[in-house]
Amino acid sequence: MAATPKTVLNNSWAAATQTFTAVLNPFLTAQVDADVAQQPLHDAMAYTLASGGKRLRPVLAFVISQLGSAALSAQDFLFPAGAIELIQTYSLIHDDLPAMDNDDLRRGKPSNHIQFGEAQAILAGDGLLTLAFSWLARAPFNTAVRIAMVQVLADAAGPAGMVAGQSQDMADTGEDITDTALHQLVANKTAQLITGAAEIGALAGQLTVSQRAAVRDFAWALGQAFQIRDDILDVIETTAELGKTAGKDAAEHKNTYVSFYGLAGARQQLQAALMAARAAWTPAVLASLGFAAIPAVLADLIQQLEE
Amino acid sequence: MAATPKTVLNNSWAAATQTFTAVLNPFLTAQVDADVAQQPLHDAMAYTLASGGKRLRPVLAFVISQLGSAALSAQDFLFPAGAIELIQTYSLIHDDLPAMDNDDLRRGKPSNHIQFGEAQAILAGDGLLTLAFSWLARAPFNTAVRIAMVQVLADAAGPAGMVAGQSQDMADTGEDITDTALHQLVANKTAQLITGAAEIGALAGQLTVSQRAAVRDFAWALGQAFQIRDDILDVIETTAELGKTAGKDAAEHKNTYVSFYGLAGARQQLQAALMAARAAWTPAVLASLGFAAIPAVLADLIQQLEE
Numbered sequence: 014m015a016a017t018p019k020t021v022l023n024n025s026w027a028a029a030t031q032t033f034t035a036v037l038n039p040f041l042t043a044q045v046d047a048d049v050a051q052q053p054l055h056d057a058m059a060y061t062l063a064s065g066g067k068r069l070r071p072v073l074a075f076v077i078s079q080l081g082s083a084a085l086s087a088q089d090f091l092f093p094a095g096a097i098e099l100i101q102t103y104s105l106i107h108d109d110l111p112a113m114d115n116d117d118l119r120r121g122k123p124s125n126h127i128q129f130g131e132a133q134a135i136l137a138g139d140g141l142l143t144l145a146f147s148w149l150a151r152a153p154f155n156t157a158v159r160i161a162m163v164q165v166l167a168d169a170a171g172p173a174g175m176v177a178g179q180s181q182d183m184a185d186t187g188e189d190i191t192d193t194a195l196h197q198l199v200a201n202k203t204a205q206l207i208t209g210a211a212e213i214g215a216l217a218g219q220l221t222v223s224q225r226a227a228v229r230d231f232a233w234a235l236g237q238a239f240q241i242r243d244d245i246l247d248v249i250e251t252t253a254e255l256g257k258t259a260g261k262d263a264a265e266h267k268n269t270y271v272s273f274y275g276l277a278g279a280r281q282q283l284q285a286a287l288m289a290a291r292a293a294w295t296p297a298v299l300a301s302l303g304f305a306a307i308p309a310v311l312a313d314l315i316q317q318l319e320e
Numbered sequence: 321m322a323a324t325p326k327t328v329l330n331n332s333w334a335a336a337t338q339t340f341t342a343v344l345n346p347f348l349t350a351q352v353d354a355d356v357a358q359q360p361l362h363d364a365m366a367y368t369l370a371s372g373g374k375r376l377r378p379v380l381a382f383v384i385s386q387l388g389s390a391a392l393s394a395q396d397f398l399f400p401a402g403a404i405e406l407i408q409t410y411s412l413i414h415d416d417l418p419a420m421d422n423d424d425l426r427r428g429k430p431s432n433h434i435q436f437g438e439a440q441a442i443l444a445g446d447g448l449l450t451l452a453f454s455w456l457a458r459a460p461f462n463t464a465v466r467i468a469m470v471q472v473l474a475d476a477a478g479p480a481g482m483v484a485g486q487s488q489d490m491a492d493t494g495e496d497i498t499d500t501a502l503h504q505l506v507a508n509k510t511a512q513l514i515t516g517a518a519e520i521g522a523l524a525g526q527l528t529v530s531q532r533a534a535v536r537d538f539a540w541a542l543g544q545a546f547q548i549r550d551d552i553l554d555v556i557e558t559t560a561e562l563g564k565t566a567g568k569d570a571a572e573h574k575n576t577y578v579s580f581y582g583l584a585g586a587r588q589q590l591q592a593a594l595m596a597a598r599a600a601w602t603p604a605v606l607a608s609l610g611f612a613a614i615p616a617v618l619a620d621l622i623q624q625l626e627e
Contacts, residue, residue, distance in 0.1 A: 107442055139486075144478050144479055155463075159463070163457045168454055177356070177447075180443045180447075183439040
């Protein structure tokens, strides 16, 4: 009774998430079982992977893959989507380490190093990160598409992308930084991987060059919005609501949109980012995709990020 | 005045290393400069990458790439060889972390986390690991060869390869293990990446299926020999000779060939592994490559591992 793929475009974000995670989540479990025999490593990798992530990035990638004219099933897209989620999961495990953000709690559960010890948590992160590229190599796409996906994911996640953001975050914590540096920090820490995920969807869906440019602009703005919202929630929500320790940013003198612009200023920046996300879908691009307006599922996602 | 590539096959291992590292080392520095703008991250990555590694794995890969009939310059092979060295370097940085082997010294210098702090060391490892796949994606080979290289490297380095070995090493330290478990530990920790490197050379050199099988068998035995020799040296050499803390294996109750078989037994195992490395080069395989005996450079490498 799964919806046919294209149906996801006309439904809510929650429906798209439900449709795709219904196949993605069992795949993640089964594939890690198949690929990782070493017991403590397997258990540590599987633990955070199955800890209730919202799967925003792989679902976004899947939705984008459905925009083009190519017929692409959820099944066809499991290896790329799974690879994206492996990267996201590794980054959370390493982020929570004592030497990094030192968080004992993740999604309301003990974080990986609390559960398995620091050594296995470091290795679980390394294992997830490396396995992501093995999964991309096995995806059912031609070799040119697969190698393009490898390039996109490695660059988005790597030392000119997400890892650069983490490094800057560590180096700049407690320091006064410029707004340019703050924007770059957020772009690298969060927007790069979200944009990479969307681009992988666009590669799978065989979007045109101008459609891919719109996808990039959209995802980039969405990534900014996502991080700004995260900064706001850290201030206004409780630990129970967040599923991770609340108020940590201020306690650790992190540079965030809230610390820089204040709560009201951060809310304005969030609105601006959401407006940019909508504006990426120009009438010309939408027409080329056969839509009169932003597809419902993407409009709903943008709406969800209204704080 | 660089030797023409095929010349490396008829010279010593030292000559091959000199020939190839003369182009590889400047490439590693320049390419990391080009790819990593974030300062603390760049510096931590570049530090261990330039800390005097012997480049065994990339040189082995290059030498293997020269066995086939394809004309392949050192220049052509820089991205794959560099990717292999990035993986090796990341593994050393993460290995030395306090939660892992906790070593303050690497190649006679302060290890990465001593120099840059734990957070930047974790991120430098993550950055090197991820960048390796970006480099493979950019290598000047057709997309089928590139994606095969991605598959080989991810599997050799990942949670069914090197990371599994590290995880087992951490979990089993201080425990009594079987000889089967010890052999698997060594295979994963060391032989997997050496074999992966050799396979990447074979892919670049367009070796035949049976030639590639011989390369695998050779590199697998070589990898065992390499780790057994490392276990022996840890016992018989000084910290100054090793460039890392001597006697650590015994102090930390590591499972090694020496702890399991004793020093004399480990030496026998080393000889057996070197014999297997030679035996991989059957007359039929050598003939198919146009050689009457094991190429001098490989015979010399095997000879070097005689303790």
